[in-house]
Amino acid sequence: MTTIETPPAAAPPRKAATVTRAGDRVFAAMSRGSGILLLVVMAAIAVFLTVRAASAISKDHGNFLTTFEWTPSLNPPVFGIAVLAYGTVVSSIIAMLIAVPIALGIALFITHYAPRRLGGPIAYVIDLLAAVPSIIYGLWGALFLVPHLKGLNLWLDNYLSWTVIFHKSDPNSAARSLFTVGILLAIMILPIITNVSREVINQVPKMHQEAALALGATRWEVIRLSVLPFARSGVISASMLGLGRALGETMAVATVLSASPVLSAHILDPVGGTFSQNIVAKFGEADEFGRDALIASGLVLFVITLLVNGAARLIIARRKEYSGANA
Amino acid sequence: MAKRIDVSGLSAFYGTHRAIDDISMTVEPRSVTAFIGPSGCGKSTFLRTLNRMHEVTPGGRVEGKVLLDDENLYASNVDPVTVRRTVGMVFQRPNPFPTMSIYDNVAAGLKLNGVRKKGELDTIVEKSLKGANLWNEVKDRLNRPGSGLSGGQQQRLCIARAIAVEPQVLLMDEPCSALDPISTLAIEDLIGELKSRFTIVIVTHNMQQAARVSDRTAFFNLAGVGQPGKLIEIDETERIFSNPSVQATEDYISGRFG
Structure with a gap:
């Protein structure tokens, strides 16, 4: 970067008369317009959510944050998001714990291990997974996953019951639990995390990988020394995209989960709920006030998603100068 | 430490394309x-x-x-990973690991070889950075990222990283082509010092550089586009630049082609 010193002039330096061309003006106006439009839309959503939510919450006779039940139709109305927030976060964490390692594994396999003939088709199949509508996942989850997970549930309850997490209150109940929802969500967010990670890993410069190779690194050591550190922030971003989908997923959760206003540490129990599942389940029969209450829960989901994204950005920014960007 | 390299009848291919054809030469240790x-x-x-x-x-x-x-690098029982731990390499563009500190860059190869003790690592990192004439410039910021150094410093960091594992041979692929003349001089001086410990092979486009740093010079040429490259001659550097035995070499070093 070179800076040209301007002579200290008494009068403020006048801008050089530049010729602005019509094409430039049109394009600048278009891109500026798009940017402003985005802000306007975001602001509109935020205002809409806040106004409607505030009017509902002010009439809530329970504590909005700690109440388990969602009964805005009662007189006086009582509703709270404790169960929904817990269910949303827990099912998303389960999904991330399962999906991120597998997605990273697939991405590394496609980019570094698979012969080229195999890598292409695998990437294509992963893309296909992303194209399946979520209601199909929901049906598959309810009709296939739930009955077939019964054995796994029993096994976990038998051997890992002491962890409390894997304790099942009624071993014979169907696997319509947050755990099953988490597995289903993991499958649904696998493609996006895999694809974005693969793109990022593909961009790791060859020269860094050769540096590791020339030091006598094995294939895994090349990945550990040069690929993963370089791709780290991209993989985190990819995971956040997946997490965003997991947090907001509606139909698949609503189809699989046997919802009830119970907050349980036992993730195999068929109880609980999530924000979007609750909204889709209650919206149809809700009156005007009930809808506002549901909007209030939507606002909380919105805030949680924002917080998660902010946290991810912090993680990425923390080691910015070590990232590959300034290589 | 340094070992002799003996190449016989070597050809290399990219797919079906023969890139170099039937090369034989000997490189003396040190x-x-x-x-x-x-x-x-x-x-x-x-x-x-x-x-x-x-x-x-x-x-x-x-x-x-x-x-x-006496060991054939291409024998069927030889693991290429082991070969690369014995024969170090410095690349055309400085390529320190961008996500690692200066210290970790130098220690990277040692850690691959299983050196874990902090004291031992410290000693070798210091020795290698001194060996690469970089210690004085970076000793106060060993924990800063290697990518924050200048191009010439980065290249010396790469040399420190390569010599930290005490290789038998050090290969340098146009190590100065991305550097300014002062950094180039620093690297050339360094090469002169390193040859007492290592067998060094350097590829260069700069003929003055070849004349300055090398004991022996090999001239490669190709008959035309798509033809494989061949070794034309290898001799004492002095002879190559004053009185080469092949006309093509003379043409190349004096700037006349074909």
Whole structure:
């Protein structure tokens, strides 16, 4: 970067008369317009959510944050998001714990291990997974996953019951639990995390990988020394995209989960709920006030998603100068 | 530490394309050998066959023998990973690991070799950075990222990283082509110092550099585009630049082609 010193002039330096061309003006106006439009839309959503939510919450006779039940139709109305927030976060964490390692594994396999003939088709199949509508996942989850997970549930309850997490209150109940929802969500967010990670890993410069190779690194050591550190922030971003989908997923959760206003540490129990599942389940029969209450829960989901994204950005920014960007 | 390299009948391929053809030469231990020749003549490819980096390129394949003292690098029971721990390499563009500190860059190869003790690492990192004439410039910021250094410092960091594992041979692929004249001079001085410990092979496009740093010079050429590169001659650097035995060499070093 070179800076040209301007002579200290008494009068403020006048801008050089530049010729602005019509094409430039049109394009600048278009891109500026798009940017402003985005802000306007975001602001509109935020205002809409806040106004409607505030009017509902002010009439809530329970504590909005700690109440388990969602009964805005009662007189006086009582509703709270404790169960929904817990269910949303827990099912998303389960999904991330399962999906991120597998997605990273697939991405590394496609980019570094698979012969080229195999890598292409695998990437294509992963893309296909992303194209399946979520209601199909929901049906598959309810009709296939739930009955077939019964054995796994029993096994976990038998051997890992002491962890409390894997304790099942009624071993014979169907696997319509947050755990099953988490597995289903993991499958649904696998493609996006895999694809974005693969793109990022593909961009790791060859020269860094050769540096590791020339030091006598094995294939895994090349990945550990040069690929993963370089791709780290991209993989985190990819995971956040997946997490965003997991947090907001509606139909698949609503189809699989046997919802009830119970907050349980036992993730195999068929109880609980999530924000979007609750909204889709209650919206149809809700009156005007009930809808506002549901909007209030939507606002909380919105805030949680924002917080998660902010946290991810912090993680990425923390080691910015070590990232590959300034290589 | 330094070992002799003995190459016989070596050809390298990219897929079906023969990039270099039937090269034989001997490189003496504790000497600097420079490879010169026009672009595409296969000198870099040949260099990369000496530590089995060529086969990393998709379709890369090698025929022939490379003996390091008496051990054939291409024998069927030799692991290329082991070869690369014995034959170090410095690349054209400085490539320190961007996500690592200066210290960790130098220690990277040692850690691969299982050196874990902090004290031992400290000693070798300091010795290697001193060996690469970089210690005084970075000793106060060993924990800063290596990518924050200047190009010339980065390249010396890469040299420190390569010599930290005490290789037998050090291969340098145009190590100064991305550097300014002052950094280039620093690297050339360094090469002069390092040759008392290592066998050094350097590819360069700069003939003055070859004349300055090397004991022996090999001239590579190719008959035309798409033809394989061949070794034209290898001799004492002084002879190559004053009285080469092949006309093509004379034409190349004096700037006349064809």
